[in-house]
Amino acid sequence: MAKIENVSPLAPSAFPELPEIDGVTFATVEAGVKYQARTDLMLARLAPGTSIAGVFTRSATRSAAVLDCQEKIGKSAVDSAAIVVNSGNANAFTGSGGAESVRRITEAVATEFEIPESRVFTASTGVIGELLPHDKIVAALPTLSAALSASKMQDAAKAIMTTDTFAKASTAQVMVGGKNVSIAGIAKGSGMIAPDMATMLVYIFTDAMVEQTKLQGLLSELTGPTFNSITVDSDTSTSDTLLLCATGASGVVCDEDAAFKQALHQVMLDLAHQVVRDGEGATKFVEINVTGAASEADARKHALSIANSPLVKTAIAGEDPNWGRIVMAVGKSGAAADRDKLSIWFGDILVAKEGWVYEKYREEDAAEHMKGSSISIRADIGIGNCDSTVWTCDLTHGYIEINADYRS
Amino acid sequence: MAKIENVSPLAPSAFPELPEIDGVTFATVEAGVKYQARTDLMLARLAPGTSIAGVFTRSATRSAAVLDCQEKIGKSAVDSAAIVVNSGNANAFTGSGGAESVRRITEAVATEFEIPESRVFTASTGVIGELLPHDKIVAALPTLSAALSASKMQDAAKAIMTTDTFAKASTAQVMVGGKNVSIAGIAKGSGMIAPDMATMLVYIFTDAMVEQTKLQGLLSELTGPTFNSITVDSDTSTSDTLLLCATGASGVVCDEDAAFKQALHQVMLDLAHQVVRDGEGATKFVEINVTGAASEADARKHALSIANSPLVKTAIAGEDPNWGRIVMAVGKSGAAADRDKLSIWFGDILVAKEGWVYEKYREEDAAEHMKGSSISIRADIGIGNCDSTVWTCDLTHGYIEINADYRS
Numbered sequence: 117m118a119k120i121e122n123v124s125p126l127a128p129s130a131f132p133e134l135p136e137i138d139g140v141t142f143a144t145v146e147a148g149v150k151y152q153a154r155t156d157l158m159l160a161r162l163a164p165g166t167s168i169a170g171v172f173t174r175s176a177t178r179s180a181a182v183l184d185c186q187e188k189i190g191k192s193a194v195d196s197a198a199i200v201v202n203s204g205n206a207n208a209f210t211g212s213g214g215a216e217s218v219r220r221i222t223e224a225v226a227t228e229f230e231i232p233e234s235r236v237f238t239a240s241t242g243v244i245g246e247l248l249p250h251d252k253i254v255a256a257l258p259t260l261s262a263a264l265s266a267s268k269m270q271d272a273a274k275a276i277m278t279t280d281t282f283a284k285a286s287t288a289q290v291m292v293g294g295k296n297v298s299i300a301g302i303a304k305g306s307g308m309i310a311p312d313m314a315t316m317l318v319y320i321f322t323d324a325m326v327e328q329t330k331l332q333g334l335l336s337e338l339t340g341p342t343f344n345s346i347t348v349d350s351d352t353s354t355s356d357t358l359l360l361c362a363t364g365a366s367g368v369v370c371d372e373d374a375a376f377k378q379a380l381h382q383v384m385l386d387l388a389h390q391v392v393r394d395g396e397g398a399t400k401f402v403e404i405n406v407t408g409a410a411s412e413a414d415a416r417k418h419a420l421s422i423a424n425s426p427l428v429k430t431a432i433a434g435e436d437p438n439w440g441r442i443v444m445a446v447g448k449s450g451a452a453a454d455r456d457k458l459s460i461w462f463g464d465i466l467v468a469k470e471g472w473v474y475e476k477y478r479e480e481d482a483a484e485h486m487k488g489s490s491i492s493i494r495a496d497i498g499i500g501n502c503d504s505t506v507w508t509c510d511l512t513h514g515y516i517e518i519n520a521d522y523r524s
Numbered sequence: 525m526a527k528i529e530n531v532s533p534l535a536p537s538a539f540p541e542l543p544e545i546d547g548v549t550f551a552t553v554e555a556g557v558k559y560q561a562r563t564d565l566m567l568a569r570l571a572p573g574t575s576i577a578g579v580f581t582r583s584a585t586r587s588a589a590v591l592d593c594q595e596k597i598g599k600s601a602v603d604s605a606a607i608v609v610n611s612g613n614a615n616a617f618t619g620s621g622g623a624e625s626v627r628r629i630t631e632a633v634a635t636e637f638e639i640p641e642s643r644v645f646t647a648s649t650g651v652i653g654e655l656l657p658h659d660k661i662v663a664a665l666p667t668l669s670a671a672l673s674a675s676k677m678q679d680a681a682k683a684i685m686t687t688d689t690f691a692k693a694s695t696a697q698v699m700v701g702g703k704n705v706s707i708a709g710i711a712k713g714s715g716m717i718a719p720d721m722a723t724m725l726v727y728i729f730t731d732a733m734v735e736q737t738k739l740q741g742l743l744s745e746l747t748g749p750t751f752n753s754i755t756v757d758s759d760t761s762t763s764d765t766l767l768l769c770a771t772g773a774s775g776v777v778c779d780e781d782a783a784f785k786q787a788l789h790q791v792m793l794d795l796a797h798q799v800v801r802d803g804e805g806a807t808k809f810v811e812i813n814v815t816g817a818a819s820e821a822d823a824r825k826h827a828l829s830i831a832n833s834p835l836v837k838t839a840i841a842g843e844d845p846n847w848g849r850i851v852m853a854v855g856k857s858g859a860a861a862d863r864d865k866l867s868i869w870f871g872d873i874l875v876a877k878e879g880w881v882y883e884k885y886r887e888e889d890a891a892e893h894m895k896g897s898s899i900s901i902r903a904d905i906g907i908g909n910c911d912s913t914v915w916t917c918d919l920t921h922g923y924i925e926i927n928a929d930y931r932s
Contacts (some may be wrong), residue, residue, distance in 0.1 A: 211864065320898070443616075447586065
């Protein structure tokens with residue numbers, strides 16, 4: 117695996133200042149799961165009554181930790197809860213030993229904090245196919261317990277990194293009924309890509325009061341236009357995990373609040389964009405906007421077909437406004453299209469209109485847009501009213517270097 | 525577009541010796557469509573009564589020539605026929621001008637050879653979005669007519685090349701009822717990849733006597749396990765065209781003959797493999813074999829998911845027996861799988877068995893297999909009896925260079 121020395125050129129200029137979320141504390145430790153001289157284990161402790169919603173990878177080969185979390189989501193929220201995440205070892209494709217490791221960890225955490233096992237959520241990210249040294253994690257629990265603090269969310273963001281070139285977090289404040297509600301989340305992932313190293317994990321916390329089924333509904337709905345609308349290389353991890361925890365400590369009921377929903381959407385989108393901005397080898401952040409499709413599903417198919425096309429992604433890397441490759445990607449998507457109704461823009465530049473190159477198009481205009489680090493491509497299918505937007509990055513020598521030139 | 529100076533390291537050692545097929549003649553010319561100092565136009569002339577079957581791209585944005593051919597396939601075979609193919613310009617995404625160019629060419633060919641327009645088949649490959657200078661093609665027809673010869677199939681293979689690094693042909697002889705039947709075909713394509721340059725075109729000729737609907741049935745059936753089982757980068761051209769022409773000149777009826785079918789399969793598979801061997805930037809020829817799937821459709825989904833995964837393809841480029849990425853690709857395919865029943869082989873080396881790394885696996889054994897230029901990967905899903913095999917190549921810096929580092 118490549119040693120990543122340099123921060124992605126697309127990284128945000130600074131780590132955001134995170135608020136403390138009432139009802140959540142964090143601790144991290146150097147457990148020595150695999151990495152040396154860095155933290156690799158984080159614990160989040162959640163107050164009694166915290167609602168927890170989750171969304172997980174749909175991979176048929178998902179990890180033991182994912183299966184365990186999926187079983188627990190939606191159970192009683194009366195007791196306090198804990199989230200334990202290690203980096204360095206994914207505990208994926210480890211046979212029955214994988215489930216055993218999850219059981220040992222959840223059992224020990226339940227004992228340490230006197231909570232039911234059904235309120236302990238774990239995740240692991242790192243190399244796959246190696247048994248997780250769960251004893252090291254169990255042994256670190258008293259240290260974590262003693263170190264818990266509401267101010268350590270940034271430390272948690274760092275402890276879960278693997279090939280990430282920067283720690284990822286986002287936050288929002290929203291007024292609901294004259295009272296302040298906070299949302300803050302952390303994420304790791306350099307794409308939904310390498311199952312051995314680059315799993316996407318996301319943990320979002322809020323002091324809002326939201327009933328669990330409502331919280332799950334919100335999370336599931338907002339995952340579509342955020343985390344499920346990003347792609348680095350079309351590959352999907354076996355361990356992707358997204359948890360949303362509402363402690364209720366603010367006392368503000370946000371079940372149906374539009375402002376809260378909008379703020380949550382903003383935090384999720386920001387975190388999703390940060391994952392793309394840390395895509396392996398990425399030099400361009402790309403927004404693909406499809407309009408005029410026959411259905412929403414068709415719009416999404418076209419957008420993902422463009423975003424996942426190696427030819428489109430290499431053209432962007434080469435700063436080439438190659439609209440022919442957009443035509444190709446729309447054509448192969450499997451969704452309805454009519455060649456002679458298709459129009460394409462790079463940035464604000466209309467490139468192709470109703471099936472042919474636009475008469476006033478000058479390549480130098482589009483080429484100028486392609487030189488930027490934020491690229492936008494729009495394809496109007498011209499046969500309906502449905503839209504979709506997805507985000508991706510370019511495909512560069514850096515991606516080949518990280519994934520081919522070094523042995524794992 | 526990259527100037528390809530070097531022949532692919534995976535190219536066959538020599539161009540095959542092609543037989544003359546009774547009832548077919550060829551001619552090529554430097555028409556100057558775009559390229560200078562090389563042939564860029566080929567004509568194949570087919571005897572009266574020749575059955576012609578066709579398979580085409582399913583792209584929703586397919587070219588005018590493809591649409592025209594699709595309309596004509598299956599019509600009366602009484603008259604003689606002609607196939608005209610130019611390289612340098614794909615006549616794709618050219619609005620109504622594209623259909624007009626096809627009409628002008630087919631009209632002129634019909635007049636030149638005194639055949640109905642319904643027996644004239646065209647194809648174009650090269651840059652897209654530029655109007656085809658059809659006048660240059662029309663003007664070259666008398667020269668082509670005067671040059672026709674049964675011995676010029678190799679010239680035809682060269683005239684249709686674009687980014688190909690070698691000309692592609694394959695041939696087989698088969699005895700049917702004590703008489704000899706010949707099959708010979710040519711192909712171009714460096715993958716089903718760049719619509720602007722690397723369309724796949726295939727023309728196969730035989731002196732067998734096969735009724736058109738039978739011929740179409742054979743071609744459609746054999747396209748599945750051959751041309752539809754190869755992938756370079758999952759991108760699909762707007763112009764892919766495959767024609768199979770049976771002149772009947774041998775007088776041997778092969779409608780239901782198993783040996784003929786087998787020989788045809790062999791020629792189609794050889795040509796399909798040659799297209800993969802000329803994949804952009806390819807350094808490894810890769811066979812992916814999936815067994816034990818719940819259905820044939822599932823086996824194919826798993827196989828294509830592995831073959832199209834950028835992470836699997838970069839691992840192969842890096843000679844890394846990274847079985848974790850195979851697990852990931854099986855998991856994300858959408859087809860049924862059970863993590864704990866999955867087994868994986870690199871070459872003859874059993875790497876993972878029933879959900880975990882095989883106890884006797886030594887990485888140096890699999891690493892040795894990965895050093896070769898022909899890689900085979902097998903995944904046994906362990907839940908059924910259905911198989912699928914697909915072929916692909918690795919994803920290298922060469923691919924990025926060809927598609928990103930040079931402007932089109």
